[in-house]
Amino acid sequence: xxxxxxxxxxxxxxxxxxxxxxxxxxxxxxxxxxxxxxxxxxxxxxxxxxxxxxxxxxxxxxxxxxxxxxxxxxxxxxxxxxxxxxxxxxxxxxxxx
Numbered sequence: 001x002x003x004x005x006x007x008x009x010x011x012x013x014x015x016x017x018x019x020x021x022x023x024x025x026x027x028x029x030x031x032x033x034x035x036x037x038x039x040x041x042x043x044x045x046x047x048x049x050x051x052x053x054x055x056x057x058x059x060x061x062x063x064x065x066x067x068x069x070x071x072x073x074x075x076x077x078x079x080x081x082x083x084x085x086x087x088x089x090x091x092x093x094x095x096x097x
Contacts, residue, residue: 057084 054060059069067073069083 054079054081054084056086057081058087059085 054067054075055062057067057069059067060075061068065074067075067081069081069085075081
């Protein structure tokens with residue numbers, strides 16, 4: 001009958017170990033979810049790293065919305081570009097800066 005007692009002890013130890021592992025994984029998932037929600041909430045706090053909007057770029061063609069810097073791309077004027085070359089505005093531009 002001693003063997004059944006040892007099997008019971010072993011099963012109890014394994015059961016407690018499994019419960020601890022489940023609790024640790026649940027806690028990790030909860031912390032990851034909180035971090036993701038915080039990142040999602042504050043993702044627009046910093047200014048963008050792009051040089052300018054596509055509409056202000058030398059490579060942007062306003063008639064068809066294409067970009068000569070990125071061949072074959074059709075871009076929106078409100079997009080940011082990492083490889084943009086800002087065009088200089090002159091005082092006769094009708095748009096306000």
